[in-house]
Amino acid sequence: VVVTGSLVVLSFGSNGQVFATSAIRGVRFLQILRMLHVDRQGGTWRLLGSVVYIHRQELITTLYIG
Structure with missing residues (x-):
């Protein structure tokens, strides 16, 4: 679930070659959710x-x- 969510966040949060800050924050949130x-x-x-x-x-x- 976390891997799929991370891929979705990164794909929607990417803008060409540069990743948006919100996409990276989304991945960080998913990692915290997994840890909990x-x-x-x-x-x-x-x-x-x-x-x-x-x-x-x-x-x-x-x-x-x-």
Whole structure:
């Protein structure tokens, strides 16, 4: 499913030789979705939560500046 979805996103998102940024973001989203689907015990969510918690100051600073 992910491979097919990736091919569809890349084919619709391509503009000649240059790939659109949205197409690359779409592929990235599909990869994240696959990672979350494979993990059935929620270890990915725990890892993601711990990374966000550890880097909360950097994230807040980025939100403030951006």
